[in-house]
Amino acid sequence: EGDRRFDMVVRLSDTLRTDIDGLSRLLIPVPALASNTSGQLGFIALSQVASLDLVLGPNQISRENGKRLVIVSANVRGRDIGSFVEEAEAAIATQVKVPAGYWTTWGGQFEQLKEASDRLRIVVPVALLLVFGLLFMMFNNLKDGLLVFTGIPFALTGGIMALWLRDIPLSISAGVGFIALSGVAVLNGLVMIAFIRNLREEGRSLSVAIHEGALTRLRPVLMTALVASLGFIPMALATGTGAEVQRPLATVVIGGIISSTLLTLLVLPALYQWAHRRDEEAA
Structure with a gap:
């Protein structure tokens, strides 16, 4: 059979x-x-x-890529995940003897954080290059493009200070906030430099154009800064679901806008006069 x-x-x-x-x-x-x-x-x-x-034994045997897998989960509160993982790795290396054939990998939100950080290392430089390229195309002048571009480090300084004052760690949402902040910072400088250039084209001297341009553009620059910063205040004070994402982003934008506005109104006119003083002397 x-x-x-x-x-x-x-x-x-x-x-x-x-x-x-x-x-x-x-x-x-x-x-x-x-x-x-x-x-x-x-x-x-x-x-x-x-x-x-x-x-006694496991209630199930999990596998990943053909290898046995044991998952240990933990919730992190009151600190950033990156520093927690670094401290945990150091503790495991010194206090835990891992048998041969075993190894540890970190997943979950830390894995997502690592992947997002790798993407930001590409996105941020590309975004800054695009901003500078657009400024150069608008002014057709490398010098003025660089002057407006100085608003970005002004803004980054305020964003970092705001995170430090609120004791918020640097995270992916904060990095996204820095990208958004760069556009607002460039806009403030663009409004002022473009107006000063128009005054000079009308025949005004360098010092007169800078003085009149700074006073005339004061209100538009302040209005732009106030609208953007006030709109992010509810996010900066959020405590409900998703607050861990909203607070770093809003804090960076508010702090960066304040520093960028102050430095744009006070420092940018002086930088413009220093950069174009030779043009005035030659004329």
Whole structure:
């Protein structure tokens, strides 16, 4: 006779799961022997083909990439994940002896943080290059483009100071806030430098154009800064769901706008006069 395949599905109660003797007496159907002409199934006890014992063990065996995996979860509060992982890795290296063939990897939010950080290392330089390229195309002048571009470090200084004052760690949402902040900072400088250039084209001297341009553009620059900063105040004070993402972003934008506005109004006119003083002397 040809080979036959028999499948048996046994549903066990919780009581029977811990009864070793009862499990040992379970009957398993086996194919009929060649001498058995009736063709009926035979049965043997489970203890005849297996040894049963009750021991402690995992309720499941997880695998990833063909390798066994054990997951240890933890919640981090009151500090950033990056410094926690660094401290935990140092503690494991000094206090835990990992057997041969075992290794540890960090996943979850830390893995996402690492991937986002790698992307930001590409996105931030590309965004800054695009901003500078657009400034150069608008002014058709490298000098004026660099002057407006100085608003970005002015803004970054205020954003970092705001994070430090609120004791908020640098995170991915804060990095996104720095990118958004760069656009607002450039806009303030762009408004002022463009107006000063127009005054000079009308025939005014360098000092007069700078003085009149700074006073005339004071209100638009302050209005732009106030609208942007006041709009982020609810996010900066958020305490509900998603506050851990909203607060760093809003804090960076508010602090950066304040420093960028002050430095744009006070420092940028002086930088413009210093950069174009030779042009005035040559004229």
